[in-house]
Amino acid sequence: MKNIQMKAKLAQSLLPPDGFDEFLSEEKNRLYEPKDLRAIRIRQQGGSDAQNFNRMPVQIPVRMSKGGVGKTTVVGNLGSALAMMGYRVLLVDGDPQASLTGLMGIDWAAEELTHIGELMRRCYRGQPVNIEEAVKPIYADGHLDLIAADITLAEADSWMMSAANREFIYNRMVRDCMAFFSRYEVVLIDTAPSTSLLTNALMLASNEILAVVMLDGQSLKAMQVLASNVNELNNAFPDLNLGVHIVANGYHPSYGSCKEALQTLGSCYPNHLNDNILPFSASFRRQINMLDDALSGTVLEREPGTVSAEAVINLAWSLIDRYQIHLDGQWSPVADLRLGEAA
Ligand SMILES: Nc1ncnc2c1ncn2[C@@H]1O[C@H](COP(=O)(O)OP(=O)(O)O)[C@@H](O)[C@H]1O
Ligand SMILES: [Mg+2]
Numbered sequence: 001m002k003n004i005q006m007k008a009k010l011a012q013s014l015l016p017p018d019g020f021d022e023f024l025s026e027e028k029n030r031l032y033e034p035k036d037l038r039a040i041r042i043r044q045q046g047g048s049d050a051q052n053f054n055r056m057p058v059q060i061p062v063r064m065s066k067g068g069v070g071k072t073t074v075v076g077n078l079g080s081a082l083a084m085m086g087y088r089v090l091l092v093d094g095d096p097q098a099s100l101t102g103l104m105g106i107d108w109a110a111e112e113l114t115h116i117g118e119l120m121r122r123c124y125r126g127q128p129v130n131i132e133e134a135v136k137p138i139y140a141d142g143h144l145d146l147i148a149a150d151i152t153l154a155e156a157d158s159w160m161m162s163a164a165n166r167e168f169i170y171n172r173m174v175r176d177c178m179a180f181f182s183r184y185e186v187v188l189i190d191t192a193p194s195t196s197l198l199t200n201a202l203m204l205a206s207n208e209i210l211a212v213v214m215l216d217g218q219s220l221k222a223m224q225v226l227a228s229n230v231n232e233l234n235n236a237f238p239d240l241n242l243g244v245h246i247v248a249n250g251y252h253p254s255y256g257s258c259k260e261a262l263q264t265l266g267s268c269y270p271n272h273l274n275d276n277i278l279p280f281s282a283s284f285r286r287q288i289n290m291l292d293d294a295l296s297g298t299v300l301e302r303e304p305g306t307v308s309a310e311a312v313i314n315l316a317w318s319l320i321d322r323y324q325i326h327l328d329g330q331w332s333p334v335a336d337l338r339l340g341e342a343a
Contacts (some may be wrong), residue, residue, distance in 0.1 A: 003140045004030040010304040019268035034143040038086030047328040059205040060324045061189040066222035068215040070249035075190040080298035081316040090184045093149035094202045095192040101148040108150035115149045117156030123173035131177045139232045159329045160197040168340035170201040208243040214250045215261040246273045252280040276315040283308040
């Protein structure tokens with residue numbers, strides 16, 4: 001578990017741009033924890049911080065039909081940014097490769113864990129889900145939690161194959177564990193590249209998946225595969241209307257191919273592309289050494305103030321706006337979880 005302590009400058013960059021000058025000039029020299037930023041914002045909104053048990057968190061499944069494009073990097077870094085901003089964030093590792101679990105500092109080979117596939121299986125079989133036991137706290141004050149994965153998550157597709165309404169098993173599990181999920185404002189779901197039953201079920205957690213596209217030719221092809229995956233789901237379930245929002249990753253100004261890829265992306269998927277583009281940067285790359293403590297951690301934990309950190313913060317703000325993530329349950333719409341027939 002990590003104790004996150006932020007200097008005033010970082011705290012300021014994580015607060016909304018207007019209306020917080022007063023607080024910052026007063027308390028310039030102290031360190032801030034995520035819960036402090038939350039308290040400041042809620043106080044400013046004049047809201048209350050009581051848990052609203054009928055509220056659903058905003059869920060964002062992060063997808064691409066290809067590995068190595070930055071899905072895990074985006075989930076981990078966004079999760080960390082939103083948590084530091086004061087949101088309560090749950091990360092779900094939905095990839096048997098378990099790189100998000102590793103990025104969060106958990107060695108799945110050495111630790112006992114209950115993954116999302118097991119929670120879904122218990123729910124499907126009518127057994128107690130006991131989701132609390134599965135949660136790994138990442139930040140000490142409860143702002144960032146993880147449902148970890150390991151390679152055995154790959155078994156999910158075997159039992160799901162014969163399961164009724166299998167596309168909605170994840171959503172039903174969420175509904176059955178509402179008291180648990182209502183603790184969070186946002187759930188970020190990392191997924192495997194393959195189109196699988198598990199991945200499909202996780203994609204249906206939201207009305208709009210977040211696609212990560214690395215700015216190279218291969219990723220553009222992978223985007224077409226993902227688009228047809230989404231089309232097939234929409235054809236199979238006509239009420240669904242699942243959308244795609246795209247984040248481009250790995251921009252490098254001296255590679256002409258990046259600009260080309262970005263242009264193609266913008267013209268093939270107009271109105272789907274987020275304005276914030278994540279740069280190609282060693283700050284992101286470093287995270288592959290995830291089990292080495294000195295080298296692990298997200299950009300905001302390790303290198304606040306860098307261009308990469310700023311890009312992550314800007315992306316977080318734009319997604320807060322797009323997905324309507326509210327700090328405090330008071331104004332959140334109750335999401336319409338799709339449960340399939342015979343719920
Ligand atoms: N913007 C970036 N700049 C540099 N390296 C990156 C960037 N995004 C991702 N990487 C690196 O690329 C590799 C694959 O990223 P990852 O997030 O694991 O992809 P995925 O989850 O799609 O398989 C990792 O080593 C990661 O550190
Ligand atoms: Mg990954």
